[in-house]
Each structure stands twice: as C-alpha cells, then as structure tokens.
Amino acid sequence: xxxxxxxxxxxxxxxxxxxxxxxxxxxxxxxxxxxxxxxxxxxxxxxxxxxxxxxxxxxxxxxxxxxxxxxxxxxxxxxxxxxxxxxxxxxxxxxxxxxxxxxxxxxxxxxxxxxxxxxxxxxxxxxxxxxxxxxxxxxxxxxxxxxxxxxxxxxxxxxxxxxxxxxxxxxxxxxxxxxxxxxxxxxxxxxxxxxxxxxxxxxxxxxxxxxxxxxxxxxxxxxxxxxxxxxxxxxxxxxxxxxxxxxxxxxxxxxxxxxxxxxxxxxxxxxxxxxxxxxxxxxxxxxxxxxxxxxxxxxxxxxxxxxxxxxxxxxxxxxxxxxxxxxx
Amino acid sequence: xxxxxxxxxxxxxxxxxxxxxxxxxxxxxxxxxxxxxxxxxxxxxxxxxxxxxxxxxxxxxxxxxxxxxxxxxxxxxxxxxxxxxxxxxxxxxxxxxxxxxxxxxxxxxxxxxxxxxxxxxxxxxxxxxxxxxxxxxxxxxxxxxxxxxxxxxxxxxxxxxxxxxxxxxxxxxxxxxxxxxxxxxxxxxxxxxxxxxxxxxxxxxxxxxxxxxxxxxxxxxxxxxxxxxxxxxxxxxxxxxxxxxxxxxxxxxxxxxxxxxxxxxxxxxxxxxxxxxxxxxxxxxxxxxxxxxxxxxxxxxxxxxxxxxxxxxxxxxxxxxxxxxxxx
Numbered sequence: 001x002x003x004x005x006x007x008x009x010x011x012x013x014x015x016x017x018x019x020x021x022x023x024x025x026x027x028x029x030x031x032x033x034x035x036x037x038x039x040x041x042x043x044x045x046x047x048x049x050x051x052x053x054x055x056x057x058x059x060x061x062x063x064x065x066x067x068x069x070x071x072x073x074x075x076x077x078x079x080x081x082x083x084x085x086x087x088x089x090x091x092x093x094x095x096x097x098x099x100x101x102x103x104x105x106x107x108x109x110x111x112x113x114x115x116x117x118x119x120x121x122x123x124x125x126x127x128x129x130x131x132x133x134x135x136x137x138x139x140x141x142x143x144x145x146x147x148x149x150x151x152x153x154x155x156x157x158x159x160x161x162x163x164x165x166x167x168x169x170x171x172x173x174x175x176x177x178x179x180x181x182x183x184x185x186x187x188x189x190x191x192x193x194x195x196x197x198x199x200x201x202x203x204x205x206x207x208x209x210x211x212x213x214x215x216x217x218x219x220x221x222x223x224x225x226x227x228x229x230x231x232x233x234x235x236x237x238x239x240x241x242x243x244x245x246x247x248x249x250x251x252x253x254x255x256x257x258x259x260x261x262x263x264x265x266x267x268x269x270x271x272x273x274x275x276x277x278x279x280x281x282x283x284x285x286x287x288x289x290x291x292x293x294x295x296x297x298x299x300x301x302x303x304x305x306x307x308x309x310x311x312x313x314x315x316x317x318x319x320x321x322x323x324x325x326x327x328x
Numbered sequence: 329x330x331x332x333x334x335x336x337x338x339x340x341x342x343x344x345x346x347x348x349x350x351x352x353x354x355x356x357x358x359x360x361x362x363x364x365x366x367x368x369x370x371x372x373x374x375x376x377x378x379x380x381x382x383x384x385x386x387x388x389x390x391x392x393x394x395x396x397x398x399x400x401x402x403x404x405x406x407x408x409x410x411x412x413x414x415x416x417x418x419x420x421x422x423x424x425x426x427x428x429x430x431x432x433x434x435x436x437x438x439x440x441x442x443x444x445x446x447x448x449x450x451x452x453x454x455x456x457x458x459x460x461x462x463x464x465x466x467x468x469x470x471x472x473x474x475x476x477x478x479x480x481x482x483x484x485x486x487x488x489x490x491x492x493x494x495x496x497x498x499x500x501x502x503x504x505x506x507x508x509x510x511x512x513x514x515x516x517x518x519x520x521x522x523x524x525x526x527x528x529x530x531x532x533x534x535x536x537x538x539x540x541x542x543x544x545x546x547x548x549x550x551x552x553x554x555x556x557x558x559x560x561x562x563x564x565x566x567x568x569x570x571x572x573x574x575x576x577x578x579x580x581x582x583x584x585x586x587x588x589x590x591x592x593x594x595x596x597x598x599x600x601x602x603x604x605x606x607x608x609x610x611x612x613x614x615x616x617x618x619x620x621x622x623x624x625x626x627x628x629x630x631x632x633x634x635x636x637x638x639x640x641x642x643x644x645x646x647x648x649x650x651x652x653x654x655x656x
Contacts (some may be wrong), residue, residue: 033411048419050421072428131462136423136464152357204542230360
C-alpha cells in the first residue's frame, strides 16, 4: 500500500507545504503531533458537526478546487450558524486518487485559507489518504456557543412566525445548469445559479444574532419543506409556508418558470437558515439582518398539529412531488 | 442526486435504526439536531484527532463489517492513547456505494457499539453520503486529558530509554496473508496475523498511566522506525533501536523468517505506542503494563544527534530499504 505519485510530493511533504501553514491555532502544533489540544473556553458549550462532500455526488470533478474546499467548510459552518454558534476550527480528512494534481491541491488549500481568514478559524488536524475512488472530503467543524444558548430544532411554538435567509432553490438550479440545462438563461443568471451550487454563503454572524430570539432553527440542506418538517417533528407542531412568500431569485424564476416554488422548496443544498420566532421578535430579526447584510423573509407560521404544508394564495395546500433531498 | 436503494432503507431510516441508538451522550440529541453540544469538563484539555479508512486501501471489501467499524474507531483511539488521553466520543462520516447492504451496515453498527461499550464512548454526530467509489469511513475522535498533561512527540531527551507496546509488524504480516501469502503457516498463526491487520488493540488505559512518566510518545502507524523518526525530529534528538529487542510474534517470525526485524520495523498499521522515558521510570512503566495487561519492551535509547538507527547485535547500523509507510 506504499506508493507515490510522480506528479506531486509525498504525504509528509504535502502536509508540510500545503496544510501545516493552515494550522494557525497553537494547539494544532503545526500538524507535527498526533492530535490537536484545545483548552475549552470558560462559559461556552462546544459545538461539533461533521459533513462530507464527494466528487460526483456533491461537487463535479471540473469544479474549481478552491470552491470545492470552501463548500466542504461551508456546509459545516452552515450548521453551526443555524445554531447560533461561532466556528473556531476544523479537522480535515482528505481522500484523493493518484491523479489528483499538485495544482488542484494547491488551489484547494488556497480555498481553505480564504475561508479561514474570513471566519478566523484554524485547521486543527487532518488526515490524507489514498483512494481508488472519487475525491472525498470530510470536515469536522468545532465551534462554541455561550453555555445553554444554542438554538435547537426543538422549540418552535404555535403562534411563532417562520423565516428563512437568502433565496431558496438556487443551488438546485445551478446543479441543473451544470448538468446541461438552462441554455435560455443569460450568462449572469447562469453564473449566479452555478455559484450558489458550488459555494454556499452561510452567515454565522447572523446566526449568532438569533440567540435569544429564534425559538427553533436549522440549516436548509435537504430542502426547505423537508427541513421545516424536521423542526415540526421535534418541536411537535405544524408548520405552514405561504408559497407566495418563499424568496426566489430572478434567475431561478427564469430557469424554472411556472411551478418554480414547488421545485425550489424541495431542492437541496441551499445552506440557508430557516428559523421560527415569536411575532414580538420580528423587528429585532430584520434589524439583525440589516446589520449582517443578510436577506431575511417571513414565509409562514407555526400552528398546533404536525407536519408541514405549502399554501397557495387562496390558502389551499399545494402537493409536493418529493419529500426532499436524501443523500442516497 | 436523490435516489434510493431497494436493498436498504433511506438515509433517515438508516440513521434512526442503526446510528441513533449509538448516540448515548445527551449532547448528541439522538442525532435529531444539526450538531452535538458538549459542556467541556473543567480542568481538562480537549484532544481532537481525525483518521479515515478506505476500502481497498486500509481494509478489504471482504473484511467483516464489525471489524471494519472497530478499526475505524481504533486507529483514532490509538492516537489518543499515545497522548495519555481518554476518548469520550466521536463523529462518524460514512460514504457508501449503492451496493452496500443492510446486513453489512447492521454489522458495522454492531462493531461500533461493541467498542463504545468497551471504552464508554458515544457517537456524537454523523453524516452518511452516497459515493460512486469505495466505502470510506472518517472518524473524528474527541477525548480529554488533564490540563497540560498530554504526552507530546517533542520531549525525548538524551539518556532516555525507548519502549514500545505489543509486537511489531503483525499487521503488515496479516496484510501479506490477505494478499495470498503465508500458505506455510498454521491456521492459528494466519488468524493471529490477519486479526492484527483487521483490528488493532490500543490501550488508552495504559496510555493514561504514561502521563507524567513518558517524555515523548506517539502511536506506531507509519512503521516503528519512521514514527520514532518523527519523535527524533521534533525532539531534536537521535533514537537508536536494538534490533534484537524489537518485540516480534512467533507467527511473524515464521512468516518472514530471516530479515523479519528489518521488515517489521518498516511495516505500518501497528497501532502500538512507542515512547521514551527516563531510566528512573523503568519500574513504573513495567508495573503499569502489568496492571493494564499490556506487553511492553525496552528497545533502545535516546542520544544526542538526529535521525534514527537500527543496530545489529554488534552495534552496527542495519540499513533499511524503506523509510516507512506513507499513505500514497
């Protein structure tokens, strides 16, 4: 099982060249020890999350490597943001086939560095392995939240309002374009949707502002209605969404036309925050959104009951063809 | 990217059936939230480690699934053990192709459960994804160590002795047998070596006893000499090993015959603890080994200088054909 590729340096050189400079936290010891050591901050809970992305499943082989790296980080940052937590560092497990080139890996490390700088986080440890299969990137993100203040999925109460950040369905639209669709769209519209697929834009700054305000929260990854269904289930409530209020981009409306809402709310990979909050918090929510440069839309309400419903303008239920994204 | 296999339940059912019962820590919320929350214990440092294993690289498709799961956990527990840390929980990232069956996954979960019980650890969170490639399992292990007491790679001092647990090279021998070698060996010998490859046996109990005793420590995964080279490098010392003292199993001696030592010290996947300690600690080390049921051998000494050397009975350097295992 020992082999080396002529096109790139060996494992130890690769770690020293590309990844050790990313291990800025002193507890990572420049990746020159077996483990990372962290002195947990007083008064904080630790938040842990792992998500993997796989070439051919969550990204395309032709996607720019720096964006692949950022997507790998951001799908995890997104979960922390939805809990009101602040990311602090991460572990990287990278499985790469022989043909993965040094330029690809260099760009990959640059993408990690860019997001590390943006959020002030550090690589804490990593593992690089060979694989006969696709590039597989597993990130375990570590963050902190003031003790007891994490925003859970459970907690939505009848009478609460339902909100979501950003626009919904764009990543699904971008995926369709990367698969050959959307020839009728302008270059700008295509680029916007593809960018949404390739690299989500979570805002832990906004998530942190939701602490003490949101009654329940999660990130939208399986599809808006499926994810609100998770909130409804663990909160033991019913969530209804007004289809006319679901935020959609102009580009997506052009791509999907009539029926765009029904498709958008079951598309996956949005990595937006969906949350519930009492009506009395509405002003505070929109103020926080302005401060953080985040778009927020009020899209529905929490009722007694169970499950979810998407309503048309007349208040009638719209049936959805898919329950939402599942990973296989 | 939404699809489902007729041979096994969907993602959410799989998590509920197989993995949620493993999330015994209350902070894991039964895997029904986006993240795990941990209140870090007072007076402890957190220890973090990630290692992935890939079908066809670190294990064979025909290996029993419960042992694959245990190997995935244990390669990480091994790192914590070498630092004197106690594992407390882990994140699991599991990428599986369509053909991975429910019986395989059930056995995989049973393997996790077995080791969780043995070490009192909990699944804290996880991610299951589809892959067009081989089964890929990435574990991020979290543990604790009394503040400031983790045993580092740096710290070996000239005059210290060098020790290693268990026997060396058995996993490399097991790999050779699984590739068709060792037909001359007894069934018992073959089974022993194969077991060493499939499922290492780290001892965090013994590792914890080394706190305050060992001057430097790491787990042997790249090969004994390569790993001692890591200690030598970061401790800025030279490490010499007496080849006659390297602990070898009878089975491996039968498999590799003359030259067994030279091969054993560059074989990978031992997952034993190699450590240095002052001579005054010798008695305490062997007492701890007895208490923990761990074999420990004194194999060499730390000198001024750099690099490593393997010495024959006459004290002459033995040249080694390989620097040790690298992961690609």
